[in-house]
Each structure stands twice: as structure tokens, then as C-alpha cells.
Amino acid sequence: MNLANKITVARICLIPLFILSFSQYPQWLADESPFFSFMNQYGINIAIVVFIVASGTDKLDGYIARKYNQITNLGKLLDPLADKLLISVALIMMVQSGMIPSWMAVIIIGREFIITSLRMIASEQGIALAADHFGKIKMVMQVVAIAAILLDNYPFDLLTSIKIDYFLMLIAVGLTVFSGFNYIIRNFKTLRLGSMK
Template sequence: MNLANKITIARILLIPLFILFFTEYPLWLTENHRFFGFIQEDGRYIALAVFILASATDKLDGYIARKYNQITNLGKLLDPLADKLLISVALIMMVQSGMVATWIAVVIIAREFVITGLRMVASEQGIALSADKLGKLKMVLQVVAIAAVLLDNYPFQFVTLIQVDEWLMLAAAGLTIYSGIHYLLNNYRLIKLN
């Protein structure tokens, strides 16, 4: 297994760590165990650091794969899967904590299922559908929006009363919808749906 694929797998393995630090634990557990008490106090910031680290590895593994000619079928499968898992888990947990509206998570996750389904159909027909620039921009905006929500609008709260984190999340949802429609329209005609 090459370095690029190892980095992608590391990104997937960071997801349970994100879950561990993001989860809110019951009072009896946080009062009786120092580790869980620590998580209750500072876990969200550690979860944010894990999320940013995992997101940053997306660019790193792609760069290494291209520069050192380490592009493999396993990497083509795992890289987008890792991205979808990371974003989906973060959104689901944020919905559970009341930080993000359910419809936003549903829209973003549903788009990923639809595009993944289209790619699977195309793959069965020997057609490789790669991500476009809008899809990459969408991913960046989703990461920025999730990070802003995890920071609870910090540091924007010091300079404006506008909930910048909420607007970023709305923009991410809007771009997700737009990029999904754009991707479908551009690639649908390439596929025979029999």
C-alpha cells in the first residue's frame, strides 16, 4: 500500500476520534472519570482540531498521489468515501447536538448519495466520472462551514452580530445543491440508464 492510500486510511481512522471528542457524555460519567470530564470541557475544540486535520489530509493524499504517480483504484475508491464519511458524521453529530438544522444535513448527505450512485452506474459502464471544480469548492465550503459552527461563531462574534457560521452553513447547503444539479446535468447524458 502506497503513502497516499495510507494517508486516506488515516483520515478514515480519525473519524472515530472525532466522534469520541465531540460526543456529550452523561453527567455520572463526566463527574466520575477525569478523561470524560476533560472531554466535556474541551472536547469540542479537540474534535475541531481532529476535523481540520482530517480535512487537510484530503489535499495531502491527492498531492502525493499525483506527484509520485501513486494513483490507484483503491485510492480512487477510498478518497471520496473518506470525504463523504467525514462530512456526514460531522453533520449527523451536529444535528444531534442541535447545532445544525436537520434539512441542511439531509440535503448535503443526499447529494453525496445521488452523485455516488451516478458514479457507480457510470463505473459499471466503464465510464470514470471525476469530481469537477464546483464539487471541490463545495467540499472546501462545507469544511469551513462545519469548522465555523464548531467554533460557535468565534471570532466573528467580536466584530459583528451576524451569525457568520449559520450563513456559511446555508451557503454550503446552497452550493451543494447547485453543484449536484450541475454535475448531474453535465454527466447524465454520458450514461445509459437501462
């Protein structure tokens, strides 16, 4: 396994740490254990750091893969999987904590299921559907919006009382929908021609 793939696997391994850090533990457990008491008090801060570090490795593994010619089929499979898992887990945890409404998570996660299904159909026809520019912008916006929500609107709250983090999430949802429709429309003709062969 090359370095780029190892970084991708490390990103996947950070997801359970994010879950453990984000979770709130029962008070009786916190009273019995200094560790769980610490996690209840500072776990969200650890989760924010883990999320930002994990998100940053997405650019790092891609850069290394291209620079050192380490692009592999395993990497092509694991990299988007790691991204989807990280974003999906973060959204689900945020919904459970009441940080965002459930419809936002449903739209973003639903879009990923639809596009992944489309890619699987294309793969069965021997067609490789590459990610497009809007998909990459969407991913960056999702990471920025989730980080802003996790930071509870910091540092924007130092300048204004407006919930900038919520508006960023709305933009991320909008871009998710737009990029999904654009991807489907752009590849519909390719899929149709492939099915006619």
C-alpha cells in the first residue's frame, strides 16, 4: 500500500475517533470516570480538530498520489468512500445533537447515495464517471459549513450576531443539490449511449 492510500485509510480510521469525541456520555459514567468527564467537557473540541485534520488529508492524499504517480484503483475506491463516510457521520451526529435540522443531512447524504448508485450503474456498463468541478466545490463547501457549525459560529460571532454558520450550511445544501443535478444531466447521455451498445 503506497503513502497516498495509507493517508486515505488514516482518514477512515479517524472517523471512529470523531464519533467517540463528539458523543455525550451519561452523567453517572462521567461521575465515575475522569476520562468520560473530560470527554463530556472537551470532547467537542477534540471532535472539531479531528474533523478538520481528517478533511485536510483529503487534499494531501490526492496531492501525493498525483505528484508521485501513486494513483491506484484502490485509491480511486477508498478516497471518495472516506469523504462520504466522514461527511455522513458528521451530519448524523450533528442532527442527533440538534445542531442542524434533519432535512439538511437527508439531502446531502441522499445525493451521495444517488450519485454513487449512478457510478455503479456506469461501472457495470464499463463506463467510468469522473468527479466534476462542481462536485469538488461542493465537498469543500460542506467541510467549511460543517466546521463552522461545529465551532458554533466562531469566529463570525465576534463580528456579528447573524448565524453565518447556518447560511454556510444552506449554501452547502444548495451546491449539493445543484452539483447532483448537473452530474446526472451531464452523464445521462453517456449512460444512455452505453446502455445501447
